[in-house]
Amino acid sequence: MWKQHTTSSRHVQKALDAGVGDVQPDEATNIPGHVFCTVCKIFVFERFWKAHPQGKLHKRKLRYAVFEAAFEEASKDKHGISVSHQTGGVDFGMVEVSAAQNGVTLDLTVTNSVPLSDVVLNRIEAKCLWTQISPFTFQTISLPCHIVSGRGTRITVTFKHRLRGTYSSRMELWFEDLKLKQSFAIVRMVSVVVGDKEDYERIKPVAPFVPRKRVTREPEVNIIEGVPPPPLKAIRYIVKLPESPIPGNIVSALSQGNISGIISHFAKSLLPKVLDHETYGRHFKYLLWAEEFRSEKDLEVYDIPNASLVKKGTYYLLSVPGLAEKRPSVMVGDQIFVQPVGSEAGKWYQGFVHIVESLQVGLRFSPSFTYTTAQRYKVRFKLNRYPLRRQHQALDTAFHSARLLFPTRREVIEPDVLSVSTLRDNLFNRLIATNPRQLQGVTSIISQPPGSPTFIVFGPPGTGKTVTVIESIRQLLAQENPEHPVYSRYTLTTESGHFTAPPVLQLCQYRVVVSTCVSASFAHSVGMPRGYFTHIFIDEAGQATEPEVNRFSIKTMADNDTKCLEKTYLERLIERGIYDEGKGNGITSHPAILDFPNRQFYGGTLQPFGDPKIINSFIGCPQLVNENFPIVFHSLSGNDEREASSPSYFNILEVQQVKEYVLNLLRGSGSYPISDAEIGVITPYYAQSRKLRTLLQDFARGVKVGSVEEFQGQERRVIVLSTVRSSRDLVTVDLKHTLGFVANPRRLNVAITRAQSLVIIVGDPSVLSLDPLWRALLNYIHMNGGWRGDPPTWDTSEPVRETGGYDDELREENERDMNEFSRKMEMMTRLGLDEEKDGDQESEDEENVDRPWRELE
The missing domain is CATH 2.40.30.230 (Elongation Factor Tu (Ef-tu); domain 3)
Structure with missing residues (x-):
């Protein structure tokens, strides 16, 4: 059975894809208390085994196993008819973009080894599961075409496409044996990768991916x-x-x-x-x-x-x-x-x-x-x-003030508000005088009386929250002693160069202490008395968990955009209903870039506030699909891969496409000048970042490449987003496994709102559209003419269901195709068996009838 398995076309193709040669079977492992499921290839607890075969995933994999068996059978030559490219299918390999645009061809040969048979090729069908229009065409002399013994029949497969990507199709050749009055099919997979061979060699996988095996740890005695x-x-x-x-x-x-x-x-x-x-x-x-x-x-x-x-x-x-x-x-x-x-x-x-x-x-x-x-x-x-342990220490303290943890309106103390005009004349940062919202924010902060609930500085990226906080700190310090220097020594190290904290008496002499959330508990640990600090400001509080933030027992000023990254202490406070998030927050992005996140995340409260010379600087540029719409979605179906033992994904074709966009932006005409430092590339996976840096380092070292978190609080004129994931697994198509943490609303919001002038998204729409929010964004881009590449496979004018379920629909569509294919193959097999059975019955009935001798031809 093992030899039969390793010689099957399915195994050979997967081995080629993985870059491995001869493999040997793993020895069976028996795990006490478990049963091995041969369909799912996993061990199941004995107590769950009875219910396991009824599970959705098991049934799904069982149906796929039936499809694989049918496909394997359909791939075999039969009735004396042989079709070339049985091993590995019709694989064009990697084709350069220029060649794909002109069209490339590859020939199949169909032969007949039975001299007296009468077989006709009636039709050739192509099935593409992931695109509406197949980029492959098939041509022979004419159809129907007699397959004559001793003379090969050529079928020319042509591929033509103008963009990078992986493309595949199931080619079904339908024959009919006229003498036996029986139809049958022989199937081949046709595939091609359109990309750049030289770049591929530079960033190809260093070794086949081998997942790490979890080993049960023995106790450390x-x-x-x-x-x-x-x-x-x-x-x-x-x-x-x-x-x-x-x-x-x-x-x-x-x-x-x-x-x-x-x-x-x-x-x-x-x-x-x-x-x-x-x-x-x-x-x-x-x-x-x-x-x-x-x-x-x-x-x-x-x-x-x-x-x-x-x-x-x-x-x-x-x-x-x-x-x-x-x-x-x-x-x-x-x-x-x-x-x-x-x-x-x-x-x-x-x-x-x-x-x-x-x-x-x-x-x-x-x-x-x-x-x-x-x-x-x-x-x-x-x-x-x-x-x-530090967070546990904070949670173990007796200080659980309701006004800080669960504030209500009755705890709000009306401040004796300093007049805005008085503050305007005493600003350290004079630019704040020109921004009414920043000026009001500073005024409100420094007017807060002791015992007030947490004060929150609201605002999306680029609205000056940190500037507001810094000015507030300087104003508070100036109230105490305007002649005292505002800043003092801010880092302490030992003679050996290691960071340390001074004795508590010396520490209490400092008016400002700056720390990370993790290190902030040192004040309590070195014995600083509770209540020493009058104010504590937490910048980017939306990125801190509650126990991290609540190491502090203080009057807190929290600063962040609550729509960014994970829900935290800051967002829970806002849900208390006592905070005014305000209207008209300004953000320095083009209105078209701002429109989608404004509706999805901010309730329409944001207003464009950028310099028109900056936010409109790419209107009409050659990179746009719609010259008046500065968002591009580049539809690209690649492969998300991993290498060696790293679990991080990368997508080589997306790396190549991002490189092309960056290169074209930097080489653009004088009408659209930009430096590499003004371009940011965001991708959710470290491996993708590393591959991108490899290709960009030759001409764009100043381009920042990193995750969404690395761009938090920053802006770039142009943001290019590489989404990476592009799974074609017909079994595990679901939102969690196929998209991973790419399907995260806060990450999507942060990624889009980093851009001032232009957003370019490179990704696989058939995968991204499984998520309702991504589907809504893709619809928005398509409806505004920003789509480049193969068109969507769904109606972008239909309202998006917030409940989702698109992964179920895609999986059901795939299963319908698999079931239909399996049904057709099974029907052909049954017809063949019936013919054989009828033939056997006839020979039994007529075995005593004299027949004339037939001369050998």
Whole structure:
């Protein structure tokens, strides 16, 4: 069976796609308490096995298995008719864009090995699942065409398209054996990749993707402590940091059942029924423990079963696959456990990370650690619990003020508002005087009396929130002592160059302390008295979780756009209904760029506020499809790939297309000048960022390439967005697996609103349109004439269902096609069997009848 499987065209094609040669079967693994499902290729708990075959995914994969079997059978030559390209299908390979625009051809040959048969090729059908119009055409002498023995019949396949992409079609050749009065089909897949061969060679996968295998960890019984780096001992803490281990009942609850069952049980049985200032601490402590449990499990994927170490001075260097991609993320001070292969079970050496480079880390172990160059080691990555422990410490404090956590209107104190005119004459930043909303914001902040609820500075990107906050801080400092210097020494390091905190008495002499959320708890830990700070400002508060923000027990000023990134403390406060989000927030983007996010996220409150010379600077440029609409969606069906053991996706054709857009922008005519520093490329995956930088470094080093988070709070004249995902998996087509975190409303909002003048989106519409929000954006672009490439496969004028379900529709459409194909193939097989059966019956009835001899021809 194994030999038969490895010689099948399906296996051969997948092996070619993966770039692997000869493979051997994995030895079967028996897991106690589990049953292996041969359809889903997974182990299922025995207690769930009875219900498993009734599950949607199992049934879906079973139907696909039937389709694969039918396709495999249809690919075989039959009735003496052979069609070339049986192995691997009709593959044009990679074709340059210029060649594809002119058209490329490839010939198939159909032969007949039965001299006396009478077989006719009646028709050739092409089926494209992902596009409305096939880019392939098929030509032979004429149809119907007799397939004569001893003479090959040529079929010319022509591909013609003007844009990059991967294109495929199922070609069905329908024959009829006139003597047997039987129809049959032989099927071939036709495929082509349109791209740039030279660029492909530069950024192609370094090795086939091999997913990391999760290994069940044995308990660590005996841990030999390592040598921590100096920064961990640089600060002398007065208040002890609690360990806050995960309670056993939570570990048990998170370890049993499927994900949906675990979430339901956790929410109903463990979390408080009501979230208020009394249950707040317990609610978020439980969520932190759940996050820690999951993070620990995620780290297990990165364990290395057979690693080597290189000794360099007092350090031991360990190569970490995926380190450059932060998968795993390793920082100085983290712990990595190692165990010599073949040594005592349960005994591990704790290694502290002292050095982090792009591909390796430097560790220090106990002096008792023994090392030889030939020794191999098991490696475990350990979760850095310090940030979690600090958040637990904040949640354990007695301070759970309702006015900060759950403010109501009755807690709002009417301030003695300073007149705007008085402030205008005393501004440090004179530009604020020209912006009424910024001026009002500063006035309101410095007028807030003690005991007020959290004050929030609203505003989308580019509206000057940070400028407003900085001016407010300077005004507050000037109120206390206008002659005192506003700024003082702002960083402290030890003689060895490590960051530290001064003694509490010295710390209390500083009027301004700047810190990250994670490090802000140092003030409490070194013994600074509660209530020392009169004001605490949290910039970009929308990116901080509640326990991170609430390390502070203060009058809080929160600054961010609540429509960006994850829902947090800031957004929960807004939902309390006591804040005025205001109208007419200005944003420095072209009205067409602003229109969609304004309607989707801001309730129409945004107003264009940019310099017309900037926001209109690309109207009429050659990159636009509609010269008056500065948004382009470039439809491109590529392949999302991974390489080696990295889980991060990249899409080579999208990388090439982004490169072309950037190159054309920089080489544009004098009417549309732009520098590389004014262009930003946003992509959700690190691997895609790395491939993009490789191709852009030759001519556009100033172009910033990064994730949405890296562009938070920034703007560029031009934003090019590469969405990467382009799955063609007919089984697992669903929103979660196909789009991943690309289907995130806040990320989409941030990505679009970074652009002032021009937005170019490169992506696969058949995948992106599974998400209702993306579908609405694609409709908006198409209706305004900004679409480039193959047209949408849906009606863009139809209202978008917020409930979604488009992934179900696509999957059902695919399954209908698979079922119809399987039905046709089965019908042909049955007809053949019936003919054979009739023939057998006739021979039995007439076996005693004399027949004339037939001369050999």
